[in-house]
Amino acid sequence: MKIENISDLRVLLATARQGSLSAAARELEITPAAASAMLKRLEQQLGARLFVRSTRALRLTSEGELLLNYARRALELLEEGITQVGVGTTHLSGHIRVAAPSDLSRHWLMPWFDQFMEMHPQVSIALTVSDKLQDLHRDALDLAIRYGELADSGLVARLLAETQRIACASPAYFARHGYPADPDDLQRHECISLHIAGQRDTLWWFSRTTSGAKPEIREVRIQPRRSVDDGALAHDWALGGKGITYKSALDIHNDLQHGRLLPALPDWQGKPYPLHALYPANRFLPARVRALTDFLAQQFAGLG
Known part of the structure; x- marks a missing residue:
């Protein structure tokens, strides 16, 4: 069993993200008929149904959920490799999705993100500001910055600051x-x-x-x-x-x-209140995300 066309995986991701084939087709700039054919081809190659159609949208099957996680990681790895070949290993590019607490974002992170983006003009950052605990997998985040003790063993943590x-x-x-x-x-x-x-x-x-x-x-x-x-x-x-x-x-x-x-x-x-950077444990970590975390750790260390 093998997948013959990497574009079929892009249709899978876009359809899961958008909830419909027509919306996925618009995102990928292809026709709905082409998107439907690519998804059908992928299901035939795998011998498994990936979506169930409801009255309003497409819903992933358990097989679709499983493949989605692997497909996302595979495409991220491919994107990172293409980027490094295209611009060289000394340059960073691409999108970083970050979640962080509101007060910390307003007072420290926003100006530091500005500095990082000035250093790396081809990097873009999407910041989700909330004091609620985001699910990194469900919300498709690259990085979460959180206070307090850690309970989720499915995440990799890096200490950014010891505080109280x-x-x-x-x-x-x-x-x-x-x-x-x-x-x-x-x-x-x-x-x-x-x-x-x-x-x-x-x-x-x-x-x-x-x-x-x-x-x-x-x-x-x-x-x-x-x-x-x-x-x-x-x-x-x-x-x-x-x-x-x-x-x-x-x-x-x-x-x-x-x-x-x-x-x-x-x-x-x-009460001690450590601040951590968190990543999904089973996901490839792009160089741009690692570089941003290194930069934030240096900035927090400078506050002492």
Whole structure:
């Protein structure tokens, strides 16, 4: 069994992406009849049905899903090889699909992406900004940048930065409400919680070490008056004096330096919150994606 025409695989990918043969044909700039014939030829060569037609669209069969993953990786590898032959190994080109948190994107990643694209004019970047956890396979992402501990063993992770979360608010908030005396005192304050992995994050972790003593660990269940699934909006609420939020030190780095936000508990450490670059474990990693990750790691290291 073999596939005789690589263009048939391109029809498979376009049809899965678009949901219909006519839309796939428009994307590939061929006729719908040609697209249908190429898909039928592929199914005949494989001896398997790849799509089931519903009333509105085509849906992949289990065999189609399996082949789709391999076809995508094979075409990515082919594209990378053609690119390197065409422009030489010192030049990068192609498209990079990235997902990243909102606050981190706004304060750090967007200008760094601009720098990277100036260095590599033939590279384009599509950025998906969300604090929700994207599925790299389902959403066809090349790279995801995520905070926190890792649970998905199907991904390859590279540490970009060691950071922590900090309970913080604006000077105006503390002028009105005072500072919490210790972590437990947060329960009487106006708190702003984030939604992490689809749930409100209301359990805030703190650690303190006194001279020669064992670290004291405290977990506090806050009662947030405001909660949001976008870290940038929680950040804005804190800057506007609306309450205390529990943010990554990277996200509030500049505001802490310029006094726009202040730590609520300066004698306590917040929860470790490492930042990773993640790739699908079973997918070829193009040179442009590896180069972007190297560049981001250098930029984050420079913040220290």
